[in-house]
Amino acid sequence: MKHSTTPQTRSGRGPARRVGRTLAFVLPVVLVFSGTLAVARVNWSGSPSSPVLAAADTAVSGASSRAAARAPHEALRDTLLVELQRENPGVALTHLQQAVNDRPSLARHCTSIARALGKAAVRMYGPTKAQSFARPVCDTSFASGVLTAHG
Numbered sequence: 001m002k003h004s005t006t007p008q009t010r011s012g013r014g015p016a017r018r019v020g021r022t023l024a025f026v027l028p029v030v031l032v033f034s035g036t037l038a039v040a041r042v043n044w045s046g047s048p049s050s051p052v053l054a055a056a057d058t059a060v061s062g063a064s065s066r067a068a069a070r071a072p073h074e075a076l077r078d079t080l081l082v083e084l085q086r087e088n089p090g091v092a093l094t095h096l097q098q099a100v101n102d103r104p105s106l107a108r109h110c111t112s113i114a115r116a117l118g119k120a121a122v123r124m125y126g127p128t129k130a131q132s133f134a135r136p137v138c139d140t141s142f143a144s145g146v147l148t149a150h151g
Contacts, residue, residue: 073109118145
């Protein structure tokens with residue numbers, strides 16, 4: 001009789017093998033599916049999908065040479081400040097997040113724009129109501145703007 005020190009499983013079908021087979025099947029499916037979703041989300045038309053970006057690109061195009069030469073982040077900030085006055089800070093913050101998602105080059109200006117929105121919200125709504133619109137856009141810079149305008 002032959003005795004072995006390692007436990008024998010039924011024809012090599014232990015739990016590790018089952019997990020490996022499951023991963024070998026599921027992982028490629030997940031990768032293909034996530035890649036398909038990523039490609040579907042890309043704006044291939046070249047035109048901005050956000051109305052805020054379209055406004056930022058064309059804002060004050062015929063006014064003066066100085067206004068026409070404004071940077072896109074300045075036009076976006078002005079557009080969002082007008083939107084904050086027309087609607088509410090929550091809408092402006094949502095459009096800021098969309099603009100940064102659609103145009104990553106605006107990300108470095110996101111905190112300054114969000115702070116400006118926070119300060120304007122305090123002027124319009126007061127500190128308590130303005131703080132109620134805070135969202136985690138640009139590392140809570142909106143809340144920082146509310147705090148500096150209030151304090």
